[in-house]
Amino acid sequence: MSDVIPFSTALRERSSAAHSSSEHSGFMSDLMTGEGTREDYVALVAQHWFIYDALEQAADRMRNDPVASVFISDKLTRLPALEADLEFLVGAQWRESIQPLPTTQRYVDRIRRVGTTWAGGFVAHHYTRYLGDLSGGLFIGRLMQRRFGFETNGIGFYLFDDIADPKAFKDVYRAQLDAAPWDAAEQERVVDEVLVAYRLNTELFEDLARAKSAA
Numbered sequence: 628m629s630d631v632i633p634f635s636t637a638l639r640e641r642s643s644a645a646h647s648s649s650e651h652s653g654f655m656s657d658l659m660t661g662e663g664t665r666e667d668y669v670a671l672v673a674q675h676w677f678i679y680d681a682l683e684q685a686a687d688r689m690r691n692d693p694v695a696s697v698f699i700s701d702k703l704t705r706l707p708a709l710e711a712d713l714e715f716l717v718g719a720q721w722r723e724s725i726q727p728l729p730t731t732q733r734y735v736d737r738i739r740r741v742g743t744t745w746a747g748g749f750v751a752h753h754y755t756r757y758l759g760d761l762s763g764g765l766f767i768g769r770l771m772q773r774r775f776g777f778e779t780n781g782i783g784f785y786l787f788d789d790i791a792d793p794k795a796f797k798d799v800y801r802a803q804l805d806a807a808p809w810d811a812a813e814q815e816r817v818v819d820e821v822l823v824a825y826r827l828n829t830e831l832f833e834d835l836a837r838a839k840s841a842a
């Protein structure tokens with residue numbers, strides 16, 4: 628008998644303060660409360676493109692890794708939806724008109740460095756984005772839809788057409804986290820990398836706010 632809490636629960640608890648900081652960053656709360664503009668939303672979508680490009684390239688590299696591959700699912704793939712959103716929001720020339728902000732570049736570099744060589748690091752970045760997208764993300768998508776009058780064009784990123792039951796999907800994901808063959812030291816490293824991922828997300832919101840006030 629063991630009273631050790633499941634790793635997925637420990638991970639959520641250990642990262643809940645970092646989650647709060649991300650969730651309540653000024654740029655995000657402005658978008659959520661209706662003070663953010665359509666341009667702010669588009670700026671966020673553009674930064675997501677660089678992040679998911681790196682994350683989904685890392686997933687391709689890790690597809691044959693025995694630990695990481697368990698978490699990889701085509702149902703999660705966001706890049707095609709982001710590209711369709713940008714085409715709708717920015718126009719056919721979207722690729723030439725977007726650039727990574729400094730934090731986005733650091734985030735991308737981090738995903739490329741740890742997420743293509745270390746299964747635990749890959750899972751940390753994968754978890755932080757996709758489990759968030761399947762949680763608060765669904766709510767954010769509906770809010771942006773109402774706020775900016777989108778139908779599905781423009782918010783495709785938040786629509787997981789191939790995941791009918793996000794809660795069930797997340798339960799399976801958490802069971803997979805619990806079953807990962809990581810000892811306590813490795814679990815600790817994964818938690819630390821999740822905290823890095825949250826910090827990068829929070830700093831990205833700060834970059835977005837700075838870029839906005841500079842404009």
Ligand code: HEM
Binds near residue numbers: 635762
């Ligand atoms: C306005 C912004 C946000 C809101 C309103 C929000 C809201 C939520 C809510 C309500 C949950 C819990 C869902 C559940 O119990 O199943 C959740 C979970 C989560 N969120 Fe967020 N969130 C926001 C921003 C973020 C950001 C920026 C990230 C990181 C990129 C993030 C990552 C996560 C993750 C990884 C989980 C799953 C935690 C777990 O169960 O292990 N969230 N979010």
